[in-house]
Structure formats: structure tokens, C-alpha cells
Amino acid sequence: MTDLFPNAWHVARREYLQRVRTRTFVVITAVLAVIGLGLAGLPLIGQVLGDERAPTIGVYAADAGLNTDPAQSLELALNAIGSEGGGDGSGFEVRSVDDPDAAAGQVRDGELDGLLTIGRAPDGELTFDYLSEESPASRALLGVRSAASQVAIGDRLARAGLDPSQAGALFAPVAFDLTPVDPNAQDPEENFGPRYLVALAMTVLTFMAVLTYGQWVATSVAEEKSSRVMELLITAASPRQLLAGKVLGTGAAGLTQYAVVVAAALVGLLAQGVIGERLLGSAPADPALQGVDLAVLLTFAVFFAGGFLLYALLYAALGSTASRLEDVQQVVGPMVVVGMIGYFASIAGLNAPDAEWVRLLSLVPFFTPYLMPARLLLGSVEPWEILLAAGLTAVALALALWVAARIYSAGVLLYGQRLSLRNVLRAVRVDR
Amino acid sequence: MPPVSLVVENLQKRFGQVVALDGISFSVEPGRIFGLLGANGAGKTTCMRIVLDILRPDRGSVTWQGKPNIALRRDTWGYLPEERGLYLRMKVIDVLRFFAALYGVPEAQATREVEEWLERFRVPEYRDRKVEELSKGNQQKIQFIAAILHDPDVLIMDEPFSGLDPVNVQLLKEAFLEMRDRGKTLIFSTHQMETVEELCESIAIIDRGRVVVSGQVRDVKRAMGRQVVRLATDGDDNGSAWVEALDGVSITARREDFIELHVPAGTDPEKILRAALQRSERVTRFEIADPSLEEVFIEHVGRPAAAEEERHLAAAGRAGAELPQP
Secondary structure: OOOOOOHHHHHHHHHHHHHHHOHHHHHHHHHHHHHHHHHHHHHHHHHHHOOOOOOEEEEEOOOOOOOOOHHHHHHHHHHHHHHHOOOOOOOOEEEEOOOHHHHHHHHHHOOOOEEEEEEEOOOOOEEEEEEEOOOOOOHHHHHHHHHHHHHHHHHHHHHOOOOHHHHHHHOOOOOOOOOOOOOOOOOHHHHHHHHHHHHHHHHHHHHHHHHHHHHHHHHHHHHHHHOOOHHHHHHHOOHHHHHHHHHHHHHHHHHHHHHHHHHHHHHHHHHHHHHHHHHHOOOOOOOOOOOOOHHHHHHHHHHHHHHHHHHHHHHHHHHOOOOOHHHHHHHOHHHHHHHHHHHHHHHHHOOOOOOHHHHHHOOOOOOHHHHHHHHHHHOOOOHHHHHHHHHHHHHHHHHHHHHHHHHHHHHOOOOOOOOOHHHHHHHHHHOO | OOOOOEEEEEEEEEEOOEEEEEEEEEEEOOOOEEEEEEOOOOOHHHHHHHHOOOOOOOEEEEEEOOEEHHHOOHHHEEEEOOOOOOOOOOEHHHHHHHHHHHOOOOHHHHHHHHHHHHHHOOOHHHOOOEHHHOOHHHHHHHHHHHHHOOOOOEEEEEOOOOOOOHHHHHHHHHHHHHHHHOOOEEEEEEOOHHHHHHHOOEEEEEEOOEEEEEEEHHHHHHOOOOEEEEEEEEOOHHHOOOHHHOOOOEEEEEOOOOEEEEEOOOOOOHHHHHHHHHHOOEEEEEEEEOOOHHHHHHHHHOOOHHHHHHHHHHHHHOOOOOOOOO
């Protein structure tokens, strides 16, 4: 057996340089970078367009005979509920209106989000009528309703003779702490949302890398075969060197593309804060990166790289069995299916990161890159599980290189009708 | 003392039901040019691939200077495959440096040698051109350079002259002789018998996976046991009127200015000369020669190589549509 290097390095270098210099690569990378930038900037754009302005509610209470300003107490109550509920922090704005008909018109025009009309029933109870486009189950409506109850209760207490300052004390927030069952568990209230998004992003990144760059590898092998440069290559270097070089070179080109796109997205996220402050006087909600530490990112990088190499090697082996470029799509079918299974398992796993089947699948090398990020971010993983998964991936890589080299060395010399796997395997038996 | 030559012994190879090689044996002396002749599908390419160890035989062995080929370094061999292929979108210099690098040739040395060879092939301006901009013939020159940059001991070339114009054939022949003079061993396959006559000291003719005859060109020809006479005379239509009356002599070709005769073993060619002197006004040409390789080929294979050539051209049209590799 010949050593992998330096020949794998020469092959990888050629592959990388040829790839990143093509116009297709440059154009697609640029387009993806623009898309990345756009997606990252979406919240800001939304804010600028005004979708996210604070909800404003009008209150008309002239007929209620209240001795306090209902607008003020409603605003206090609404925003207290909002922040306690872990909401998005967008405060409600409540203002008194003098002309209920004009205000109702404003609600219909969308200038106001709702109009609360407070009246008094003959029995002395307050009545509330809320005019709004909100659906009956909406969170905002629940908030308004609960705030209205507080105003009504305050009113009852006042009628019962309680003085307003005592009534205020009644509504002071209570001391309420949450003790988690597992103190080591991540605080789900605080981080689940952003962490979920990051895990989802990692899954999608893995899926796209495997599919897109795997396809590159297979196509590139088939190209060398159909242009007949292959025969020179296998005389000059061993199948293992060629395969390793091809996969590393293409992988590096893919990573370059990823790096550009991710960098563009990061610029988008960071710029958002700055521009948002300039433009709107307030930064938009924190980017979804809290709770993701370096260890998680490094582990993801390792599994991502391992998974990509594993898939790419097999893509290359299958690509070598195609005689023409048109056949590539067909011969790599099995790997596409495996990749899809991993992807969908991962999407399902995001919602059940600690399920038994997720734990088991996450140790299978083909699925590790998909499921480990979800478990790391959303579930609980023992260190030994990570080491075991990494070890299994390494073993699978060595095995894949061996198998792929065999299929490749037989495949690259076989031309003709689409080769059945049986034909190739027979050729493998008699070749090296 | 171990054999210093390339020894191919009893190679057998099947592809499914097809027997590609059925016990091929021959040997090539170092520093010689060796011709591998055979019809399309005779097994030449399979044989070469086995020597190069990119294909393994079912049975048999290949040794070079006493060492089995599977134990030899890759840079022992230089290979020019029948199906030409280079990275079309790369510059000539980059492609050649890449292959040189795979064989461990330092970049500076590779660059120097590429420039030297381009000069020799009279195309120095191709250095920085993309391969796809070159004509087929010129791509073939580049491919030849790719095969020799790492200074291999043995050069194996599959149909190196096919598709070349006469000028380029001549340039390539000169390159062959140059390599031989540097002490390299050259093996090539071809359909063009004149080229073999011109370059090869030894040959093997392969038919249906077997060697039908091999050895030094002179010996192979002599073993035919007959000779060829080329005769031109004045006044009697080159003697074609009377010559066939002679015992066993037959006319094999009538050319514009001479005829070619087969003289069977045991007949003295001088008998024809004596008859010609008596019957015609003047003998302007009398030449005794060994049979041509073309004739040797027909004798052993039963078909002329020229017809094979045509079939080969037809086959080239439906490029490489057959399973493994005849």
C-alpha cells in the first residue's frame, strides 16, 4: 500500500484550485452570500417596515366614572403580563381616546390595534368591550383581557372602600421561583428557542453539504472517467490517494463556500444591531447565538467534517461506476436516500432529543452528523457518547476508504452500459 | 543472474464470459523498442494494463529486472493510453506539472523539462494555453510529455501514432529514438506495419488473447521460409507476361513501375534474375527482400491488418462502448 500523502495533497490542491476558479462557483457563492446576508437582516428589515411596532390600544372610559386613569393602569398591567410570560418584550402602548367613533375608524384602518370601551352596568360592575382584528385565541387578546380583569378588580376594591395604595399592594408581583428537576439541564425557557434554531441550522447545513458537495465529488470523478484522464491518474497514483485527495479538495472548496456565506450572514447579524440602533433607536432582539458555546461548535465541526468525508467517499465510489455524466444522478441515488433519512430523522429528533431511537441513531456514523448537534444543543449527551460516536465515525471512515478504493479501482476502468452493482463487485473481486 | 528484461509470463484474464488473454508470454530486452501487434480486441490494451498493474491478471506474472510488477514503484512506468485524456480546462504547463508532482518530480525540474520538450515538439507557445484550445495531434504530444516527465525506465504506449498527421508521426518517432538512446525500454502497440518495420527490433503478434509469433523482426520474417522479389524490366511489362510460368512463383502486387513476387522456400531467387535477363531488354530493378510485416501478420492472423485498421476507425466512432477492455 502506498502512502496517502503527498499525492493526495497534490490531487486535493488541483481539485480545489480548479473548483474555486470556475465561474459557476464564484457566481453561486456570491448569490448564496447575498441570500445569507438577506436572511440574517430579515428581522431588521421587518422592523424598518413597521411590522414590529409596539401594539397600540385606545381606551375610552368617559362613561365609567373611574377615579383613576384606566389607560395608565392598563398599560402597567399589560406590560407586566407581557414580561412575566417570557414574551418578546415589545411593550404595549395604551392611550386614552375622547372620540370612540373616530378611534373605531382608526382600528379599522390599522392605525390602532384595538379599542377598549369601558362602561358601567346598572349593578355597578364595569363592562368591557374590545374592538379588534385579533383572533379570539390571540396572546394579545388574552393580555388585554387579563389586564381588564385587574382594572375591574381594582374598581371593586375601591367600591368596597379599600384605598388605592392598598389596592396597589394587592397587585404587586409575588415572589415565584422555578426549581428545575435536573439542575444541570439548560434553562429551556431562556434558551430553547434560539438553541432549537441553531440545531436546525446545523442540520440543514449538514444536509446541504452532504448533498451538494457529495454531488460535486461524484460528478468530478465521472468527468475524469469520461474525459479519459482517469487512466493516466490511476497509473500515476493509487486509488486511495486519488479518492482521499478528491474528497479533501472538494470538501475544502465546499467549506470555502460555506465560510463566505456564514461570514455574510454574521455581518448581517452584527450590522443589524448597529443599523437598528441608528435607525430605530433600539437594537432588535438578540441574535440567536446565546447558549451556544465553543465546545458545541467544535464538536459540531468534528462531526460535520467526519460525516461529510464519509458521504463524499461513497459518492466518489459510486461516481466511478458511471460511464457518462448523465448517469451520475442515477448511480448516487442510494447515498441521496441515506442522506435524506438522516435529515428527516434529525428534524424529528429536534423535538425529542432524548428519545431512545435518537440516542441509538446518533451513534450510527451516517447519522451522527445529523443527530449529534440536536442532542448537544437540546438534549443531554454523556461525554463517552460523543467519544464513542467520534470513534465509530473514524472506523467508518477507514472502512469507507477501503471499500471506496476497491469500487473505484474497478469502476474507473469499466465502461459501457450502466453498470450494475453486481458487475462492479465482480470486477472488485478480481482486481485489487 | 536474474533476467534484466521485462518478462510477461502466461497472462490469463477473463471478463465474465469473454476470454481477453489466454496465456500471453513474451519478453522485451531493456533499451529496445518493442512492437505489440494485433487486431482490435486481440488483447493488447488488457495486456498493457496488467503490466502497469492497473489491472490484475487471473493468472500469470510480469517481472521487470527480476522483480514482480506489483512490487515495483509506479514511476518505473510511463504510460500513453489509447484513449487520450487530459484536464481540458487546465493550462498545458499546469497539467504537466500536476502529473509530474504525482510522480514526485520537483516543480522546477518539471517546468524545465516541459519547456524543453515543447521546444523539441516545436510548440513552445502552448505552454500557457488551455489544453482544450489545442488540436488532437497537439494534445497527443502533451500526453506523451506527461508520460515521460518522471523519467520512467519503461514506456508503454497504446496506439501512439493513431490520429497523427505525418509531420507529427515523424516528430514522435524521433522522440522514441531519443528515449531509446537514453537507455529506455519502449513498448507500443499499433496497426501501422511500416512504423513497426522502421522502429522495432522485436515484436509480438497477438490474436484472440494469444501470442501467435514473437521475437526479433528479422527472425520472425525469416521464419516465414520465403522471400519477396521486386522486379522491374523494360520491354515486357516488367515481366508479368512470363514470370508466373516459373515454378511456385506468384505475383503478389503490380505497381506502376515494378511487380512484387513471392518466392517459396527452396526456390533460388536468382532463377528469376536469370530468366529476366534472357527475356527482357533490360533489368532495371531486382531486389531480394524478406516478406513485409504486413505479410507476416496476414500469414499468422489470417486477415490483413489494413482491414483491421478500417474496422478500428469504425469502432472509434462509437467510442468505448464495449465492456471491460478488449
